[in-house]
Amino acid sequence: MTVLTSWSTPAVPVDAALFRQVFRRHAAGVAVVTTDAGRGPAGVTVTSLASLSADPPLLSFSISATASSWPHLRDAGTAVVHLVGAERAELAHTFATSGIDRFAAPTRWRRLPTGEPVLDGAAAWLRVAIEHRHPAGGSHLVIGRVMEAELAERHAPLLYHDGGYHAL
């Protein structure tokens, strides 16, 4: 084992390159978060979704402050968190691609009675009330309270690891 970086004081940070190198060894489930703050549907792929509490039902995820969807998530009161299955990697790709209309064909979606966009083909989705947004470095940590959930298509989860998508 080799210590690559060791700092004598907490004030000196590990650099971004080493941080990214370490997290390439981590694996994460893949989710797509959609919302509508009154300016049309917005959505983004995230690899930071976590169950936070079952009772009350709370989840957390983070989103980059530079993501095109952040201003929408900042302003919206609710969002829909979709779990993406291994056979739906194209959903994750689409909602991680800049400069396209992510809701145009071949994306299939509808609106809930409450107005939020829901994507076809997710393994499950949860509608959340956004309870808390915490700015942290270049991102925002978001806590959502689950109000409604649907189990949809049954398949293995999609994973993100070492810069690519994988099936379990």
Add this chain to the structure above:
Amino acid sequence: MTVLTSWSTPAVPVDAALFRQVFRRHAAGVAVVTTDAGRGPAGVTVTSLASLSADPPLLSFSISATASSWPHLRDAGTAVVHLVGAERAELAHTFATSGIDRFAAPTRWRRLPTGEPVLDGAAAWLRVAIEHRHPAGGSHLVIGRVMEAELAERHAPLLYHDGGYHAL
């Protein structure tokens, strides 16, 4: 697709059983967080680790308020987050087992010069200054600023899905 639960007002939560059923479809990387608040080493397995920001280097994880390690993480200024590889599932098991001394043999560990316990056999570890603790339902969301990191053993990540551990 069948809507299992649908509520007309945001005030009425999805129940804990449905929430857990949805998150059994999610997959997550596995980490063990250790710390020492001056009362000896403490540690816990978490499946909520996420990269939050590369510059500055920040990560987040959550821990149940009823976890034996929570009082230690509440009081400590620093912690060590270990990424667990597929060949080290016993680490994840040990640090998720109640009523045992998690640091007793066969667990192998040492102390950093700064005092925190570090486990042998992790794929990588990151020493963090705990910057923020946010109570949310039955858990606490923790944000750590990475001060030091080591890439150690190279192997595929360990995953948690549907109540069990898996290799990618």
